[in-house]
Amino acid sequence: MAYMEYYPVVYSSVLSRIQRREDADDICQEIFMIFFDKFETIENRRTWLYGAMKNVLYNHYRKKKMNVASVDDFDDVGLTFTNGFRDTRILIAEAMEKVECTEDERIILEMVATYNYTYTHVAEALGLSRRQVEYRYAQVVKRIQDYFSQKGIKDIAQLL
């Protein structure tokens, strides 16, 4: 049931951008309405949902006459924070994107690392125990650390 797993992640992503629950409710409803219609034909649900989210958000900003140059602006980690950390930001984002994960693990990674959900809340969202979430998250972080090692960064502390 993709809805139950992805709704918290998509909602958090939308909310972190627009900060208003009422708007986030409407936007998520719109995204998942399209998702419902196209469910059978979607291969990668996560990619599709984020793509749809960008388009719906872009339309939302346009309606509100807010300034967004293009849909792609939402994802560009290099553009959004350019005070000398650009390369490291790109490296971390790349590691998170390329690390091998199951669908559940990726949701855990995003909810904990990106949106700072507690393990308990993630467990509730995914129907897992708190310990399972904690363990799986640690496993994913270990793989990210391995990815950093391949790039010559032996310890996460080096980047802090």
Place this chain on the structure above:
Amino acid sequence: MTTNTEQFTALMGKYRLSHPVSMDDQRYVLDSTRPSLTALLKRKGAYGAALGAVILLLGVFRKAGVSLTLVQAKIVAGLAAAALAAASVTGAVTATHYVKKKMDEQKKSDVEKMDIPLPDLKTNDQIRRHYSKLEEVYCDDGSRLVGAVISQDRKTIKVHTIHGVVQLPVNSVRKILVR
């Protein structure tokens, strides 16, 4: 492991890659997941009582730390509905039996309460004429009564004889013959 995860969280924070969602908002998101799915299905005209029950079950199981697929949830909902139906039928049958039993008891006690005086019958012929029958009741102890059986239940049997009405335990009666 814990240090690594903490360091990674700190790393995400330092490079502004995290977008923390407040505890309040986290709670709101989790609580609104199921209602928003229901609203979506209603808007699409795909919502029904059965699907509502399945979604409810999914939510309840998730809160309990058990992840079910939609198919599994449907099976659980089906089993729960069947169990509920079976319990309802059993309950209805039990209740019907209880009401029937009470009504029978009431009817019986009403009959018993009807204080109809028995006629004073001094001969077997009078008994035969009155009841249109005359019977011989043989008991286990070898004794024999002549008269008419006027009532019987699971425990006792009443025989109207020329000496009056005699009440006997049913299990003490060996046989009854019609004369």
